[in-house]
Amino acid sequence: MIEVSHLTKKYGHRLAVEDVSFAVADGGICGLLGPNGAGKSTIMNILTGYLSATSGQVTVAGHPLPEEADAAKKCVGYLPEQPPLYPEMTVQEYLDFAAELKGIKKKADRKEQVRKAARRTGLEEVLPRLIRSLSKGYRQRVGIAQALLGAPQLIILDEPTVGLDPAQVIEIRRLIQELGKTHTVILSSHILSEVQAVCSQVLILSKGRLAASGSLQELTADGRSLEEVFLELTGGETEESTGEEDE
Structure with a gap:
């Protein structure tokens, strides 16, 4: 469904995403994790065709970006954070x-x-x-x-439960799980329990680079929680401690 190879994105002289490679197969729900400023939004905007990469290769549903951006966009449904x-x-x-x-x-x-x-x-x-x-x-x-x-074959959801009360969160999570049965879903979230509840694959970003990629079972195989893995790979950064917006 998605193939990303050596993706780099610069804003002027600043690197937002550096040499990121991953693949997401058809079906299932993939969690995209990282502190603010880690590059989550940049990657989502590239996958949706709204941004072009500085270098690297990106293919969505068999369509290379940006060469076949119009065809790729028809394969993607996107829910931004707002x-x-x-x-x-x-x-x-x-x-x-x-x-x-x-x-x-x-x-x-x-x-x-x-x-x-x-x-x-x-x-x-x-x-x-x-x-x-x-x-x-x-x-x-x-x-x-x-x-x-x-x-669309691919659904990208950016922080879909932010600001919801607990009952609403449960309802939206159930809906996301249902979508994962018929679509490939990428879920960007800083709520680790949410990713753990609904995702089969996890990508963890830190400072613009891919810190880890694998199934939830693989990442927590040594008995550690997803939170412990996340904090170790991101240097203990949290959403609050970075003090900047995600890009």
Whole structure:
């Protein structure tokens, strides 16, 4: 599904990602971990075609980037940390609009895609409601629903449970687990318990480099917790201690 080889991204003279290589196979859920500034968002933006690499090779669903960016984008559904929702629209209006933006031209096709996405994300009963009236948990569901439009093979979720209450977190985690049965999912999160709960593969980034890659079982095979492995590989850095935004 995804092949990344010797990926490097510079912003001016500063390295955001340096010589990163990994692969993610079809199916399952891959956790992308790292402190702020580790390079998570940069990698996600490259995979979605919004950024170009400075050097290295990136292939998504058989499409090399940036050479076949348009074809690759059609294979990817993306939920950014701040979903681009329009609060004055109803859920139905927003999903129709998002489907049109994704190039689903026939009205009947858009209607069917929206219906399926709403059903999978538990939004059927709130389709007539204004987005501004929804709880944060339901707004996240709307964001995930738009990511499903166009039937992408790969779903990329950036901090999908941030700011949710415990009940909402459980609901979104269940939804992510369901998505992992039919899609390849990349989940970026700083919540280690979340990654441990839903992910089969884990990538750990530190200071722009890949510190570890493997299954959850492989990374914790010596009896250590994922938290202990993470803290060792990132030099004890935490989200709070870096003092900078992820790039």
